[in-house]
Amino acid sequence: MHKNRMIRRLALTAFSVFVAGLAYASSGGAPGVSPDEALQKLMDGNKNYVENKLTNAARSDAATRTSLAKSQKPYAIILTCSDSRVPPEIVFDKGLGELFVVRVAGNIPDPVVLGSIEYAAEHLGSPLIMVLGHERCGAVTATVESKGKSTGSANIDAIVKAIEPSVKPAAKDCEACKGEKKCAESKKSDFVECVIDANAKTVAASLTKKSKILKHLAEEKKIKIVAAKYDLDEGTVMLFK
Numbered sequence: 699m700h701k702n703r704m705i706r707r708l709a710l711t712a713f714s715v716f717v718a719g720l721a722y723a724s725s726g727g728a729p730g731v732s733p734d735e736a737l738q739k740l741m742d743g744n745k746n747y748v749e750n751k752l753t754n755a756a757r758s759d760a761a762t763r764t765s766l767a768k769s770q771k772p773y774a775i776i777l778t779c780s781d782s783r784v785p786p787e788i789v790f791d792k793g794l795g796e797l798f799v800v801r802v803a804g805n806i807p808d809p810v811v812l813g814s815i816e817y818a819a820e821h822l823g824s825p826l827i828m829v830l831g832h833e834r835c836g837a838v839t840a841t842v843e844s845k846g847k848s849t850g851s852a853n854i855d856a857i858v859k860a861i862e863p864s865v866k867p868a869a870k871d872c873e874a875c876k877g878e879k880k881c882a883e884s885k886k887s888d889f890v891e892c893v894i895d896a897n898a899k900t901v902a903a904s905l906t907k908k909s910k911i912l913k914h915l916a917e918e919k920k921i922k923i924v925a926a927k928y929d930l931d932e933g934t935v936m937l938f939k
């Protein structure tokens with residue numbers, strides 16, 4: 699074997715062993731926190747936020763930073779929108795090291811997002827995944843307004859395309875529309891809310907279909923996946939059943 703190739707192969711083997719070791723060392727993850735307990739922690743923190751009694755600053759101090767410098771065990775993964783009004787650490791009253799957050803306009807999963815979630819669920823042992831949509835989401839509004847046409851940006855079109863599968867189910871189930879055919883125009887703001895709900899639920903349900911790792915962890919009851927919506931006016935997070 700050529701010397702350089704041999705060195706490269708040895709280096710690759712060493713890297714694989716290192717990665718496998720990491721996976722083994724951290725497979726326990728978030729010790730002692732069950733999926734339901736993690737969810738309760740989120741909802742309790744949201745109550746603090748709604749009541750204007752935030753405590754997270756105390757858990758984001760220098761001592762906490764130092765204690766977390768070498769490792770992390772976040773007990774919840776949050777996939778939410780990039781919207782500046784929906785920062786999970788604030789709306790759930792959490793400090794450093796508690797949440798593994800993936801934010802992208804419209805809270806939609808592409809392979810990079812899925813890979814990020816898989817990493818936290820499998821290697822960091824986070825037992826809960828929450829897909830969090832929010833009121834008056836700009837990405838969903840853009841999708842409803844595009845009506846299948848290009849937005850003028852191939853990149854924004856990619857976001858719209860990912861949200862589009864939720865438009866039809868929303869039209870069917872939207873209570874505000876009650877079967878009205880042109881609801882997307884006549885009651886646009888209500889319709890947008892219905893698509894936001896459908897999108898969060900669709901994305902949550904799609905995670906185990908798009909990821910073998912998440913499917914396996916869900917089957918083993920090591921993770922729980924929930925969908926929820928953030929109310930911009932009240933600050934409350936509502937869980938979808």
Ligand SMILES: [Zn+2]
Pocket residue numbers: 779780781803804832834835836837838
């Ligand atoms: Zn949004």
